[in-house]
Amino acid sequence: MNIQACLRHRLFWPCATLLLLCLINFAFNPNFFDIEIKNGALYGSVIDILNRAAPVMLVALGMTLVIATRGIDVSVGATVAISGAVVAVMIGGTLAIQDGVQTYVANYPMPLAMLVAVLVALLCGLWNGALVSGVGMQPIIATLILMVAGRGVAQLITEGQIVTIYYEPFFFIGNGFLFGIPFSLYIVAAVLGLLLVLTQKTALGLFIQAVGLNPTSARFSGISARALVLWVYGFCGVTAGIAGLIVTSNVKSADGNNAGLGMELDAILAVALGGTSLDGGRFSLMGTVIGALIIQTLTYAIYSLGVPPEVNLVVKAVVVFTVCLIQSEKFRSMMFTSKQRVEDKS
């Protein structure tokens, strides 16, 4: 009975997939689960995967809400680049002599730079939201505009250059450790916690589902669907903006062309792997986090198993395809019933 309930739980298949991928890693690399402490910080494959998955987890969390409203946002990668460009240009770092020592100082105070970057990302999200809910554009078309134009905007901000950041405190965001755990994970935890509270302790979750499943009846019931959709896209922009800070801090530079490239697809994939239907409605934030971890663990496995680089995308595709099939209830019941029929006949 308990096992039945467990099997039916919507997070069962995502969790099982993640576990399986970890076990495969472990089989080929017995040190996979090892964690050691160096300089008061935790190191190990698992920590590495968690840390590297942080930007996708963030973007995917915002994406989950967008998809739940029956939308999609393919501009998050470009938003990551814009946010990175803003923060890089504003912090930059010039060599200065302070108290007789050479140090790098920021062009603008770091908190201000980060705030502006996230606000710009919020504007990007609201722009998408306005096109979708105000103008009534198809979400994929509306966000495609920013996906293409956003890269241009990012390059305009960096004047076509790769801007390198020399200001050290900023590196903490993407590379630092707090109480032994990567700092970026705290950011993910904070955003996830905020979203869990908002969707479970307020009516936001119900409204998002209602709007995603049946926008007309949601509106007739008195939900201001337009404002809701607008702010959901805005929030998605914010999560992309924060991810942009982490990515930029990670590589200590902003590249308008390549920062966050393809991240929208990873984020959508993470949402799908986490069990949220792309048709909108029911969504799972925890599922999305696990989905992002599945993607990162898979990437890690492919590299650590030494899959030749020219085929690794194909391998990734095959695995993703299989995972999606296994998670599809329709597919599972199809397999199950056809097996049963064979048994009946014999």
Added chain:
Amino acid sequence: MAEQQPILQMQGIHKRFPGVVALNDAQLRLFPGEVHALMGQNGAGKSTLIKVLTGVESCDAGSITLAGKPIRAESVLEAQALGISTVYQEVNLCLNLSVAENIFIGRFPMSRFGIDWKTLQTKAMAALAALNVDIDVTLPLSSYPVAIQQMAAIARALSTDAQVLILDEPTSSLDEDEVGRLFDALRRLKARGIAILFVTHFLDQTYAISDRITVLRNGEFEGEYAAAELPRIQLISKMVGRDIDEAAFARQAGAEIAPAEDEAPFLAARGLGKLGSMRPIDLDIRAGQVLGLGGLLGSGRTETARMIFGIDRPDSGSTQIKGASVNLHSPRKAIREGLAFCSEDRKTEGIVAELSIRENIILALQARRGVFRFLSVRQQRVIADEYIKQLGIKTSDSEKPIGQLSGGNQQKALLARWLATEPKMLILDEPTRGIDVAAKLEIMDLVKAQCRKGLAILFISSEMSEVLRVSDRIAVLRDRQKIGEIAGNDADEPGIFRMIAGGEA
């Protein structure tokens, strides 16, 4: 007719679904050249019987013979090849294709150079001409009203040389005029010797067109009757399985004390209109009264409701609530002013099918409270269970997706959604569409009970008898404008139809 052989005979049909017996020893006979009505409440097994006949479902036991030969269709296509064609409730044609293409889709006449468009068009014209429809068949189907689309669907069904034509609720989206045209077409088909099986919820229509009636109840065959020999009340008793109190069918309004007319109405609309949709209309809706909107389909009934509720913004006129001028610019605003609106399209504008009954019931209340004044799941369950009990919604659990309920119970749950907001005025647009007779009566009783508690109600129905039964006053609409208003006591059906026809007022 006794010596005539039935063209189609179904006997001893059994069908089980997991957990339910859908059909238990059901039977059906169709004679050539008759219109046969299949009647029964929701869940009586009408749809299943038709699905078995047309090969959508296979039956567990029983025999089907067509023209004396046993048949067992495994698919719709096979059934069609055998001469059994079906027209479904929802027109399932391709709106973007032309009428001609729709009629012959998959069976295009071919010439050496591909599809022979000329022949296609002539054949399509001929097929429609047989139904007395003369239209340009090269235009996309979407450019025609639903009635014509229905005709195209029938033409399509007949073009396969059908001997048996099944019509599943063909009239639910047609107005009276269009129903008349459909019936004309059916009579022509009847004359050609085609057996027609007609499934409907409308009693009037059953009697207008059918020769014989088969009644199903709880998956069992109740009986087969000649339509002329089965009074209406008896038919209902047979469908419901108990004697119906004739008084329940008599007028229910008027018995209450009429509220003083000089008291300010709860909602007063003055010159409310929208260009291209509804001409300026005056309406007074009073607390404790039912105002019925009478008129044919397309006369502007739904448009009026949508304007009042703020779904469509009127471009002229004003609304007053309790004498104070208000601007109801959105449903949200209207709800805040104490209005509630049960839309006519339950599926696309009412329920959120995948959400639970509980969530559906508290949706409007929660929306009114806003995002942050959240009702905990426990509070929600208390509210939902209360209304499930009060309105008699048949379900084992408030956590079930609402989409799994029957139409009548969905409608009750929607009623619960609005009653939970404790409205001052309720707009009911076709609250009984597609619902069986017993549930209809129940819903009408609920409406009257709420009204007695002081709720103002605006009631819309395409069944004039229903409007007459519940309304204290009736505003009659024609061609998107109000042509008069009469007290419920003074009104009768012919009188209102005379008004609509222009003979009076």
